[in-house]
Amino acid sequence: MTTRFDIERARRETRGCEDRIHFNNAGASLPPIPVADALYDYLREEEEQGGYEVMARRAAELDNFYTAAARLLTCSADEIAFADSATRAWNAAFYAFDFQPGDRILASSAEYGSSLVALLHQAKRLGVEISWVPDDPSGQIDINSLESQLDKRVKLICLTQVPSGGGLVNPAAKVGKVAKAAGIPYLVDACQALGQMPVDVDQLCCDLLCGTGRKFLRGPRGTGLLYVRKTLLEQLEPNQLNHHAAPLLSANNYQLRSDAKRFECWERSYAAQLALGVAIDYALAWGLGSISERVSFLATTLRQKLAAIDGVTLADQGLEPCAIVTFSCAQMPVDQLQQQLALRQINTSSVPFSANPVSSEKLHHPALLRASLHYYNTVEEIECFVTELKLLL
Ligand SMILES: Cc1ncc(COP(=O)(O)O)c(C=O)c1O
Known part of the structure; x- marks a missing residue:
């Protein structure tokens, strides 16, 4: 599946991904050059x-x-x-x-x-x-x-x-x-x-x-x-x-x-x-089917790696969770974590109450960090993100 997707082209056509890891696509994606x-x-x-x-x-x-x-x-x-x-x-x-x-x-x-x-x-x-x-x-x-x-x-x-x-x-x-x-x-x-x-x-x-x-x-x-x-x-x-x-x-x-x-x-x-x-x-x-496969693959990879970190709890719901990955961290407040990641050129966001207030009120989740991936993200970026996260926790 990943071989069918021309990641190099996707990244070549995305100026913003050259010097940062953008995992805030659910906020706003990096627009491609065209x-x-x-x-x-x-x-x-x-x-x-x-x-x-x-x-x-x-x-x-x-x-x-x-x-x-x-x-x-x-x-x-x-x-x-x-x-x-x-x-x-x-x-x-x-x-x-x-x-x-x-x-x-x-x-x-x-x-x-x-x-x-x-x-x-x-x-x-x-x-x-x-x-x-x-x-x-x-x-x-x-x-x-x-x-x-x-x-x-x-x-x-x-x-x-x-x-x-x-x-x-x-x-x-x-x-x-x-x-x-x-x-x-x-x-x-x-x-x-x-x-x-x-x-x-x-x-x-x-x-x-x-x-x-x-x-x-x-x-x-x-x-x-x-x-x-x-x-x-x-x-x-x-x-x-x-x-x-x-x-x-x-x-x-x-x-x-x-x-x-x-x-x-x-x-x-x-x-x-x-x-x-x-x-x-x-x-x-690019094809919405191919995009969907690619982002699912990346999100699954990220979830697997996050699940193995002590203190990290995945919060995603549904039978087939999408490219929006959310989790809490026992060791550090989410806002602080987001700021620390930003200092390392890694864009994420915290999930505001207004994202889905009715279910948030019901679920009583602690504050969540959101890493939302797109097809131009890579496994290498996920590995770097996870390494930095572990160093911070
Ligand atoms: C699920 C959902 N609906 C609606 C909106 C509102 O979109 P906009 O900011 O373009 O009005 C958002 C924005 O985050 C959203 O995530």
Whole structure:
């Protein structure tokens, strides 16, 4: 498997990996050269030629973001909206629902902190009920419990496919089958999944999906995307409109767009949009299946080595944990450990409470260090990381 993956090329095309070990890909990956240069070149052209002029001249390349995202998710380009973050994309979808008092929303314990705030906000404001679907013993959402919680009042099912702390990969397709059979809209947070593993909206049976650019997709910061299934699009009116989402027909009339761009604003970083399209193409050229195999191999190698260190306790959940490796250390507070590793040019992060607050509260884990790997990382880097860790503990 590793021989099929051209690691040398991946590293040659990643300037940032030359003088550091970057194990913070769940925070933000190092962008590859084609992505970084696309961003810099576009900004340079804006500086020299003017933003509107470059936008007009490079319209086809800007549009490539939509077709690339559609290929990534196996959907059509008019089901894609550009967003400046996954949070913005998730909120745009969520706040478009016309929830009524007494409606229920089923959510997983893996929901991201920002989504949790939005859920609590709507519960407080509208009197909707949030029901947390329990996990199975492995930590994945329990499909039987999900089914048993369904009733006529359930108006939305939310699932974070891969939470940002804990290695978990939720069975998003199984949840989708349940949602589809029950005819309930299904919103997937695929923020940490995009770029790390294949994500196909038909296979997931999801109606809405959000993602971010800067993590495993290796795109620029300040980028994200929203997928909205065509059949749901017509029923979902964004809770805020503007002249891009709903072009004016006259001084007192507008027409809501029929595509997913109804969830967008006109102004954005066009450089970042173009570069995100390049990042998606770049990921697709490596192949999401190959990427997923490569990162699983690296993460398994790291977990095996960590498990052999005294005082280190792995915290990952789920049946097949992904490239996000989390652990606690008995000998040193996690923040201190992260700082010490950073001094040695090793980037990691600690897992904040907001990563997956509902499950964190339930699991009572001590503070966790997160080492999140991508395909351009190597076994040599893992060995170096483990050696430095042992010296520190
Ligand atoms: C699972 C998950 N969902 C959503 C988000 C929010 O993404 P963004 O920062 O692009 O809004 C994150 C960010 O860490 C995340 O890990």
